[in-house]
Amino acid sequence: MHNLASKIVKGMKGRRSIYALTNESTISDDRIKELVSEVALHTPSPFNCQSARMVVLLKEEHQKLWDIALEVVSATSPPEVLEKVYKPRIAGFRAGYGTVLFYEDFAPLKPFGEQFPMIAGKLPEWADHSSGMHQFALWTILEAEGLGCNLQHYSPMIDARVSELWNVPVEWSLKAQLVFGKPTGPPRDKAFESLDKRVFIHGE
Numbered sequence: 181m182h183n184l185a186s187k188i189v190k191g192m193k194g195r196r197s198i199y200a201l202t203n204e205s206t207i208s209d210d211r212i213k214e215l216v217s218e219v220a221l222h223t224p225s226p227f228n229c230q231s232a233r234m235v236v237l238l239k240e241e242h243q244k245l246w247d248i249a250l251e252v253v254s255a256t257s258p259p260e261v262l263e264k265v266y267k268p269r270i271a272g273f274r275a276g277y278g279t280v281l282f283y284e285d286f287a288p289l290k291p292f293g294e295q296f297p298m299i300a301g302k303l304p305e306w307a308d309h310s311s312g313m314h315q316f317a318l319w320t321i322l323e324a325e326g327l328g329c330n331l332q333h334y335s336p337m338i339d340a341r342v343s344e345l346w347n348v349p350v351e352w353s354l355k356a357q358l359v360f361g362k363p364t365g366p367p368r369d370k371a372f373e374s375l376d377k378r379v380f381i382h383g384e
């Protein structure tokens with residue numbers, strides 16, 4: 181039970197969506213930077229193109245992000261949805277300690293599309309796969325450090341404002357936002373679909 185595979189599974193089970201967060205961290209900012217860097221170095225990417233980009237916003241910078249989200253959502257949501265859904269939800273994200281923005285820069289993948297035209301159309305999808313792997317890895321690792329995280333999607337609404345404020349190249353594509361902070365409660369109950377419908381093994 182103590183081999184590496186079992187420890188990784190334990191980490192995977194520990195990764196849950198946690199929404200009740202405070203503006204504290206269980207680890208230092210240096211440690212956060214170190215872990216984000218490890219994820220950048222060791223998560224796979226198509227053709228090893230390393231197209232993932234992660235922008236980490238902490239404390240006041242994190243709060244600015246969720247202020248922007250509330251502003252842009254306020255401009256387009258029906259008032260009732262804004263009051264009942266977005267305002268409390270976004271206030272919950274803003275109450276956290278930080279957010280990691282996951283981007284993909286398509287430029288490093290472009291030459292492979294020219295070299296292998298038969299798979300050029302699949303490359304954006306594969307970049308998304310790699311982004312998801314980065315998201316999962318960092319989410320799992322931060323929770324293993326005692327933080328709570330949840331994954332959000334406020335693109336494309338926030339894209340232009342975020343690019344402008346934090347000098348993010350407009351060509352980068354924003355895939356997801358991972359909110360984190362010190363958890364104040366457990367994750368919600370989770371139902372599991374039967375594995376008989378999901379896992380198939382032939383040739384045992």
Ligand SMILES: Cc1cc2nc3c(=O)[nH]c(=O)nc-3n(C[C@H](O)[C@H](O)[C@H](O)COP(=O)(O)O)c2cc1C
Nearest residue numbers: 195196197198312330331332333334356367368370
């Ligand atoms: C691709 C993807 C998109 C998701 N988008 C959101 C989202 O926009 N907002 C949110 O609160 N949770 C989002 N989630 C979290 C899922 O709702 C959550 O992972 C799922 O309900 C299982 O719960 P768990 O994370 O606690 O295991 C997303 C998860 C994935 C994998």
